[in-house]
Amino acid sequence: MDLQFSKEDEAFREEVRTWLEDNLLGEFAQLKGRGGPGDEDELIAERRAWEKRLGEAGWACVAWPKEHGGKSATLNQEVIFNEEYARSKAPGRLGHIGTELLGPTLIHFGNEEQKKRFLPGIVDASELWCQGYSEPNAGSDLANVQTQAVLDGDEWVINGQKIWTSHAHVAQWCFVLCRTDTDAPKHKGISYILVPMNQEGVEYRPIRQMTGNSEFSEVFFTDARTPKENVVGGINAGWKVAMGTLAFERGASTLGQQLAFNSEMDIILEAAKETGASKDPLIRQKLAALKVELNIMRLNSLRTLSHSETNELGREAMINKLYWSNLHRKMGEVAMEILGQESLVRPETEGYDLHKLQRLFLFSRADTIYAGSNQIQRNIIGERALGLPREPKVSTKT
Numbered sequence: 001m002d003l004q005f006s007k008e009d010e011a012f013r014e015e016v017r018t019w020l021e022d023n024l025l026g027e028f029a030q031l032k033g034r035g036g037p038g039d040e041d042e043l044i045a046e047r048r049a050w051e052k053r054l055g056e057a058g059w060a061c062v063a064w065p066k067e068h069g070g071k072s073a074t075l076n077q078e079v080i081f082n083e084e085y086a087r088s089k090a091p092g093r094l095g096h097i098g099t100e101l102l103g104p105t106l107i108h109f110g111n112e113e114q115k116k117r118f119l120p121g122i123v124d125a126s127e128l129w130c131q132g133y134s135e136p137n138a139g140s141d142l143a144n145v146q147t148q149a150v151l152d153g154d155e156w157v158i159n160g161q162k163i164w165t166s167h168a169h170v171a172q173w174c175f176v177l178c179r180t181d182t183d184a185p186k187h188k189g190i191s192y193i194l195v196p197m198n199q200e201g202v203e204y205r206p207i208r209q210m211t212g213n214s215e216f217s218e219v220f221f222t223d224a225r226t227p228k229e230n231v232v233g234g235i236n237a238g239w240k241v242a243m244g245t246l247a248f249e250r251g252a253s254t255l256g257q258q259l260a261f262n263s264e265m266d267i268i269l270e271a272a273k274e275t276g277a278s279k280d281p282l283i284r285q286k287l288a289a290l291k292v293e294l295n296i297m298r299l300n301s302l303r304t305l306s307h308s309e310t311n312e313l314g315r316e317a318m319i320n321k322l323y324w325s326n327l328h329r330k331m332g333e334v335a336m337e338i339l340g341q342e343s344l345v346r347p348e349t350e351g352y353d354l355h356k357l358q359r360l361f362l363f364s365r366a367d368t369i370y371a372g373s374n375q376i377q378r379n380i381i382g383e384r385a386l387g388l389p390r391e392p393k394v395s396t397k398t
């Protein structure tokens with residue numbers, strides 16, 4: 001197992017680092033460290049301008065082919081980019097649903113017209129996206145989606161409700177999982193449809209989160225319309241496209257994030273010194289354990305990369321989501337122990353901001369839910385990585 005990056009990769013790292021240093025200046029300097037957990041719906045216009053700057057230089061979507069505005073980066077380089085991005089404290093990616101989820105999905109499953117129409121808007125951040133998967137009765141059991149799309153001439157007419165839709169309030173487009181054949185077995189009657197958000201038939205209602213922010217919304221489609229050609233991967237063939245998007249969501253984009261966690265770890269260590277908690281032997285042990293686990297996370301990423309000769313992630317990558325989400329939650333819990341009683345205080349008045357560590361703690365509770373809950377990740381590892389028997393089906397309609 002080779003846990004080193006090559007000379008070429010290290011040269012790429014230098015290029016990324018220099019570009020970030022040269023560009024996170026002036027109007028963008030204020031974005032350092034912003035837009036992270038619990039802060040995702042702040043500084044929207046400024047972060048959008050930053051996305052545009054990244055796109056102009058080819059850094060918005062490094063792993064995409066050059067012809068689509070990326071840098072045709074290898075898996076190693078993509079991870080290096082993510083590491084350097086986190087190291088530089090550049091802001092949380094406002095356009096990540098387009099750059100990490102829809103873009104790769106279109107490159108893989110979309111037709112030429114769809115790539116030509118939608119990829120440039122993702123690269124230059126002129127069109128932001130949201131993900132219309134979950135519904136009140138379709139989360140882990142995603143194949144249960146009930147939102148319906150019916151063809152009316154040259155357009156789809158969409159009716160139904162989505163929930164927990166991140167960035168619905170800033171997005172111009174949503175990729176919506178719709179039922180397009182109500183008689184087919186449930187995995188086989190679903191289509192993956194691109195729907196404009198700015199129309200009368202689409203209404204969103206922000207949901208207030210524990211952090212006080214409203215990063216996600218309920219989205220209601222009432223006779224919403226979109227052109228017939230906006231189906232990705234074929235009518236009633238949306239399930240495999242939807243699974244493809246989820247694989248991108250849990251994939252390489254998360255491999256470099258231990259550096260972002262390291263920055264949070266620095267804040268935790270600083271707080272431990274300030275409050276005197278660093279003198280407590282039990283806290284010291286917990287801090288040391290977190291540091292060790294962060295290192296394991298990095299080594300695990302490197303191990304995953306060293307096994308991927310094909311530039312695709314192997315099955316060991318399936319443990320990543322489970323590992324990082326639990327570690328992040330533990331970091332939040334230790335941070336609250338360090339803040340002590342102060343961690344409990346959050347007056348309901350305007351202008352009182354949460355401590356960064358309170359945000360970390362509250363938001364990290366969501367990490368083990370989105371992009372597939374812990375239980376679902378364990379099922380994936382069991383069934384797809386270890387080849388164990390499939391989970392018994394409860395539903396009678398499959």
Ligand SMILES: Cc1cc2nc3c(=O)[nH]c(=O)nc-3n(C[C@H](O)[C@H](O)[C@H](O)COP(=O)(O)OP(=O)(O)OC[C@H]3O[C@@H](n4cnc5c(N)ncnc54)[C@H](O)[C@@H]3O)c2cc1C
Nearest residue numbers: 131132133134139140141164165166366369370371373375
């Ligand atoms: C911060 C955040 C952002 C999100 N953003 C989006 C978004 O942009 N777009 C979108 O579509 N969705 C989004 N989601 C929704 C997310 O995908 C769902 O919350 C997730 O899929 C779980 O679905 P659920 O909430 O309906 O819970 P359920 O599926 O009802 O699960 C409830 C509990 O039962 C367990 N469970 C369910 N099925 C099984 C099983 N087969 N075996 C064992 N245990 C099981 C789960 O692990 C969980 O603990 C977001 C969620 C969060 C927290």
